Amino acid sequence: xxxTEFRRRGKEMVDLIAxxxxxxxxxxxxxxxxxxxxxxxxxxxAPEDPDTYEDVVKDIERVIMPxxxxxxxxxxxAYFPTANSFPAMLADMLSGAIGxxxxxxxxxxxxxxxxxxxxxxxxxxxxxxxDFIAGTHGQGGGVIQxxxxxxxxxxxxxxxxxxxxxxxxxxxxxxxxxxTSKLVAYSSDQAHCxxxxxxxxxxxxxxxxxxxxxxxxxxxxxxxxxMIQEDKAAGLIPFYFCATLGTTPSCAFDHITELGPICNAExxxxxxxxxxxxxxxxxxxxxxxxxxxxxxxxxNFNAHKWLLVNFDCxxxxxxxxxDLIGAFKMDPLYLKHDHQESxxxxxxxxxxxxxxxMWFVFRMYGLKGLQDYIRKGSNEVNETLLKRINNGRKIHLxxxxxxxxxxxxxxxxxxxxxxxxxxEAWRLITQLAEEVMQELxx
Amino acid sequence: xxxTEFRRRGKEMVDLIAxxxxxxxxxxxxxxxxxxxxxxxxxxxAPEDPDTYEDVVKDIERVIMPxxxxxxxxxxxAYFPTANSFPAMLADMLSGAIGxxxxxxxxxxxxxxxxxxxxxxxxxxxxxxxDFIAGTHGQGGGVIQxxxxxxxxxxxxxxxxxxxxxxxxxxxxxxxxxxTSKLVAYSSDQAHCxxxxxxxxxxxxxxxxxxxxxxxxxxxxxxxxxMIQEDKAAGLIPFYFCATLGTTPSCAFDHITELGPICNAExxxxxxxxxxxxxxxxxxxxxxxxxxxxxxxxxNFNAHKWLLVNFDCxxxxxxxxxDLIGAFKMDPLYLKHDHQESxxxxxxxxxxxxxxxMWFVFRMYGLKGLQDYIRKGSNEVNETLLKRINNGRKIHLxxxxxxxxxxxxxxxxxxxxxxxxxxEAWRLITQLAEEVMQELxx
Numbered sequence: 037x038x039x040t041e042f043r044r045r046g047k048e049m050v051d052l053i054a055x056x057x058x059x060x061x062x063x064x065x066x067x068x069x070x071x072x073x074x075x076x077x078x079x080x081x082a083p084e085d086p087d088t089y090e091d092v093v094k095d096i097e098r099v100i101m102p103x104x105x106x107x108x109x110x111x112x113x114a115y116f117p118t119a120n121s122f123p124a125m126l127a128d129m130l131s132g133a134i135g136x137x138x139x140x141x142x143x144x145x146x147x148x149x150x151x152x153x154x155x156x157x158x159x160x161x162x163x164x165x166x167d168f169i170a171g172t173h174g175q176g177g178g179v180i181q182x183x184x185x186x187x188x189x190x191x192x193x194x195x196x197x198x199x200x201x202x203x204x205x206x207x208x209x210x211x212x213x214x215x216t217s218k219l220v221a222y223s224s225d226q227a228h229c230x231x232x233x234x235x236x237x238x239x240x241x242x243x244x245x246x247x248x249x250x251x252x253x254x255x256x257x258x259x260x261x262x263m264i265q266e267d268k269a270a271g272l273i274p275f276y277f278c279a280t281l282g283t284t285p286s287c288a289f290d291h292i293t294e295l296g297p298i299c300n301a302e303x304x305x306x307x308x309x310x311x312x313x314x315x316x317x318x319x320x321x322x323x324x325x326x327x328x329x330x331x332x333x334x335x336n337f338n339a340h341k342w343l344l345v346n347f348d349c350x351x352x353x354x355x356x357x358x359d360l361i362g363a364f365k366m367d368p369l370y371l372k373h374d375h376q377e378s379x380x381x382x383x384x385x386x387x388x389x390x391x392x393x394m395w396f397v398f399r400m401y402g403l404k405g406l407q408d409y410i411r412k413g414s415n416e417v418n419e420t421l422l423k424r425i426n427n428g429r430k431i432h433l434x435x436x437x438x439x440x441x442x443x444x445x446x447x448x449x450x451x452x453x454x455x456x457x458x459x460e461a462w463r464l465i466t467q468l469a470e471e472v473m474q475e476l477x478x
Numbered sequence: 479x480x481x482t483e484f485r486r487r488g489k490e491m492v493d494l495i496a497x498x499x500x501x502x503x504x505x506x507x508x509x510x511x512x513x514x515x516x517x518x519x520x521x522x523x524a525p526e527d528p529d530t531y532e533d534v535v536k537d538i539e540r541v542i543m544p545x546x547x548x549x550x551x552x553x554x555x556a557y558f559p560t561a562n563s564f565p566a567m568l569a570d571m572l573s574g575a576i577g578x579x580x581x582x583x584x585x586x587x588x589x590x591x592x593x594x595x596x597x598x599x600x601x602x603x604x605x606x607x608x609d610f611i612a613g614t615h616g617q618g619g620g621v622i623q624x625x626x627x628x629x630x631x632x633x634x635x636x637x638x639x640x641x642x643x644x645x646x647x648x649x650x651x652x653x654x655x656x657x658t659s660k661l662v663a664y665s666s667d668q669a670h671c672x673x674x675x676x677x678x679x680x681x682x683x684x685x686x687x688x689x690x691x692x693x694x695x696x697x698x699x700x701x702x703x704x705m706i707q708e709d710k711a712a713g714l715i716p717f718y719f720c721a722t723l724g725t726t727p728s729c730a731f732d733h734i735t736e737l738g739p740i741c742n743a744e745x746x747x748x749x750x751x752x753x754x755x756x757x758x759x760x761x762x763x764x765x766x767x768x769x770x771x772x773x774x775x776x777x778n779f780n781a782h783k784w785l786l787v788n789f790d791c792x793x794x795x796x797x798x799x800x801d802l803i804g805a806f807k808m809d810p811l812y813l814k815h816d817h818q819e820s821x822x823x824x825x826x827x828x829x830x831x832x833x834x835x836m837w838f839v840f841r842m843y844g845l846k847g848l849q850d851y852i853r854k855g856s857n858e859v860n861e862t863l864l865k866r867i868n869n870g871r872k873i874h875l876x877x878x879x880x881x882x883x884x885x886x887x888x889x890x891x892x893x894x895x896x897x898x899x900x901x902e903a904w905r906l907i908t909q910l911a912e913e914v915m916q917e918l919x920x
Binding site: 037038039041042043045046047049050051052053054056057058066067069071072073074075078080081082083084085086087089091092096099100101102103104105106107108115118119120121122123124125126128129130132133134135136137141142143144145146147149150152153156157158160161172182193196213214216217233236237238239240285346347348364388392395396398399400401402403404405 | 479480481483484485487488489491492493494495496498499500508509511513514515516517520522523524525526527528529531533534538541542543544545546547548549550557560561562563564565566567568570571572574575576577578579583584585586587588589591592594595598599600602603614624635638655656658659675678679680681682788789790806811830834837838840841842843844845846847
């Protein structure tokens, strides 16, 4: 395929993609196939001579689509969302064509620098403490990872490295393996399974902190404090705590304002995993949920979940870049270049030009557009709904304003109101809300 | 941006990409910028309100391109190649639109199944031993990783898990941390720095096996055998050896036919890292370089380097899938589904639909097309070159046929031939070769 044919095939592919996304609602969201369905549909070996492009495209519907779980169908409510926006797709096309691998500044300066600046942009949208912003002279900053699992592991390895160094500094004779075998990390018993796996990979003890329904499955400071004391008494070395803001099962938020000071006092690395919930913190009304971030050593969420930046784009910040760089530093001669300034830039091994899609998305939506997307609604929508409800004259309510948000007040007033009246009112409200939402521009 | 606008912008982007790649030769391959060049070219914060798409596109030339190292410029000879083919780009566009994450079979059956079958296709192209092919009943098979570094680490972690289990099976009372602190892994002193880093991450001892120029920097069986004996005598537990086929500095090939039997006898996991060289083994004339693969537990190379499948696509095979799956297994309820058949499919955490680009590339090139690309030449080209040389009548040589390859024989015949004659002949041959290559269809 030469460039001329690519111009034609690329445009056909753009239409195929647009058609797919426009009509995705008609497809069965969860495929009705049995394991092994695909193998029998295609040859057992690659062709010796090329197939035609037409045949390949025909096979998308015949072979692939019957087995696709359609993550972007409006009927998809499993797992978590994965972002899919047109600006991000356009940026990814460009990224694929530039096709550089940014494992060092010199390997593609634009790639490394745009990533640093985009992570600052996003950090500012989240109102992260200044410590996490790289700027021109900061010690902290952000780096894109593939997944939250990766970020959890990277933070844990950096924490392990820092802990070993601190202990060796005060006791240089102690053998390193003897230290590692005493290290203990903590996370909620509600944390994602990848946190436990990070402990397995790093070969360190990982303890689950018990939570229960009485506190909405959140980790409390008191519980952590007690475990730390017990473990220290038993000769162990607490070094890492992974807090979760928005757990996978029930969206529980660990009490980081209580937990952070404990970790700081004990020199325990606090990593905050807000994989799904994190995107919402760009809205001022949700930002209080991130209070306590000032105590954290590292913080991560998946922009590729809920911030319209296509997979993969898991955004991670640390207060001290040197903690991360120091833990993984390798300086072979073939990666040396004139502008080697270690400590200035993060570079990850397997990164294409992922910051391009952040740039496209942030600019094409603007902060307000992204906030609207998180809210999926606005004061205006709520006002319209209230007007519609009251004009119907079946039920009657009045609004209030809470922190700038137009809120519909539903008060139980009449002495004669029964459950059935409330159920009827709720049916009416949801029906009218649906109508209002459907009339919105897409 | 709605679907209608995406149709338009997508087609413009296809043209922008085609223009970029058609004219890449005119760009400066290594950018002339200083660290920090980009920050001053764009605002310090994301816009509140959306920018126009036109402005974003204009900034590609103003902000991005001046800082790009052009990996696909014909003048780029640094690091290693990263693949960039039109069929792979088309497949990546589709993959981005489907935007599924294949962390389990149910998360998108087509994604998981096509990957398994494509890895079989590629394994057959490489004539891998049957043990590495999944088929419908095999115990081995392939899985796509992001990078060779990732594959090295994954293999090491699986090896660590297997070693600990084997020891616990014979000595169940032994504490696990006591085992880990005795483990020792090996690799060549010429191995890529990521091998050493894998040892750091896993928290195990990693020893470098000395090599030298006298054996072209390859690891020899005898050296490994001696180190194993010494380490065992010192109470250590050898468990992992990473062999390299084609080292980063000098393309050295470790003697895997000698090393493999030693590893097998000592129950040491042998991983083969052929990151760059691996693609060439699809040509029968290079396949002998992979002899000894039958002794390996795992094998990896980067299809995204030299096999026209865009980054990322690091292809890894193991003889026992259960070794890998067992080392990382986590079964949270939210990932359970009706067709959970552990041991049947590999699923990696961070995979989009990467097998789609393998499928497009394998079909659009065919095995022969891929072999031609590796050879970057053919018998016909060599014949044309010879004809051109002899027609010039300045020097004279004759051909021979070696294993089906048309080879130009250069024999020193005349008593009076001096160095200067040979240098002159070589200049003429390279000049004519360049002319012949330039006349080839792109």
